[in-house]
Amino acid sequence: MDKQEVYEQFKSLEDQLQQMSAQFGDLQTEMTQVFERNAELEIENQRLRDLVRELQKTLPEDPGTPQGLSKSRQILEKLYEEGFHVCREFYGTRRKQDEECAFCLEVIYRDQ
Structure with missing residues (x-):
């Protein structure tokens, strides 16, 4: 292998690594949004459960x-x-x- 081929392979590998890093960052952002939405839904779900319990107490x-x-x-x-x-x-x-x-x-x- 000559120096040019080694350099080209190294450059190609570097480009792939940068693309993977960008994809990882995007995936990390999406996962953060999913976790935040999940937390919001858990809180809303608990509020609804509390409301149901409260309503059960007030109904005849x-x-x-x-x-x-x-x-x-x-x-x-x-x-x-x-x-x-x-x-x-x-x-x-x-x-x-x-x-x-x-x-x-x-x-x-x-x-x-």
């Missing part, structure tokens, strides 16, 4: 209500009225501008 023990909803559906209805989705597709996320969600309404009021 009577399984039937004037609306005919069970206690668990009353809790879901209250969460929905607070602005959260209770459907499987979007559970726990906020409803934008208190928009109606057919999936949530189905969960709360089906089989009435």
Whole structure:
């Protein structure tokens, strides 16, 4: 191997290393964002659990209500009225501008 070939291989390896370093930096940034979002969702999830526990304490023990909803559906209805989705597709996320969600309404009021 002559000096030129060694130099070219070294330069190629250096370029590859720089590309990998840039990719690593991008991946690290993305992972940080994922971890931050996960932490936010865990906090929001805990808030929702606390809200459900609080609502369970305030609802009457009577399984039937004037609306005919069970206690668990009353809790879901209250969460929905607070602005959260209770459907499987979007559970726990906020409803934008208190928009109606057919999936949530189905969960709360089906089989009435």
